[in-house]
Amino acid sequence: MSELNLMYEGIKFPNHIHSEESLRYARDGFQVRDDDVFIVTYPKSGTTWMQEILPLIYSNGDLTPVQTIPNWQRVPWLEHISGKSLLEERPSPRLITTHLQNHMLPKIFHTSKAKVIYMARNPKDVLVSAFHYYGMASFLEDPGTFEEFIEKFLEGNVLFGSWFDHIKSWWPAKDQDNFIFLTYKELLQDRRGTLVKLGDFLGKQLSSDTIEIIANQSEFNNMKQNKMSNYSFVPEELMDQKKSNFLRKGIAGDWKNHFTSAQNEHFNSVYAQKMKGLDFPYYND
């Protein structure tokens, strides 16, 4: 186990922003409110994107929050060491991020009316994005070669645990009224339509002008310019964006530029085996 990591309930977390205490607080100490709104993602699935969109929906398209507050303060991670202080006293509705699997949230969360936006991404693109991210962030373990990283990813021997376990832990909630399942690809292909869907889910009447403002601000190249969202505040010793930008490519299907056909076949067969029996209609193509 690398000294950069913390092992908690069989899952590896980067220990510069997580502690046993913060993870315990996320489940046992945090008081969920019915009007909380959670962004739930497995890392590298579009978390930062949602952290741009959600505050803009709640500000009715006023850009002030996304232009003045860093994403990690705007929509804080529940499980981070800073989660408690950033969230406990915050007025409702609180916008909250989590990478945790479903069972790691407070018991009351499961019976509350808190809303959940689950954002999923093709796991092969998640893997590629994570590989580059691990390579540029000095506080994350070394990814090894791409071939090695594929194995680690398939075994769940990566930060935040297995992608498969994450999806499987959240998918059963998909039919609840307080849950919406979105994909990175649909947001990429139809940002405006997805924003309307999201607004309806959140009970927000968004005018077409507001939709336009949000769609524009959350466009990849515009977000890349936003200092409050592109992690350019983080010193180069921690995140070397010369190696790879945090907002790197922002496309679907980049895995095709990385996987050999043998690696792809291998991934597909493990995917089929791990997802067997789950009525999960999404792709990994």
Ligand code: A3P
């Ligand atoms: P890539 O590395 O494939 O470019 P997270 O925020 O969960 O860590 O996810 C990061 C990934 O989401 C990165 O993927 C990043 O570029 C992508 N992303 C962030 N904002 C985006 C946007 N506005 N449009 C498309 N992709 C975006």
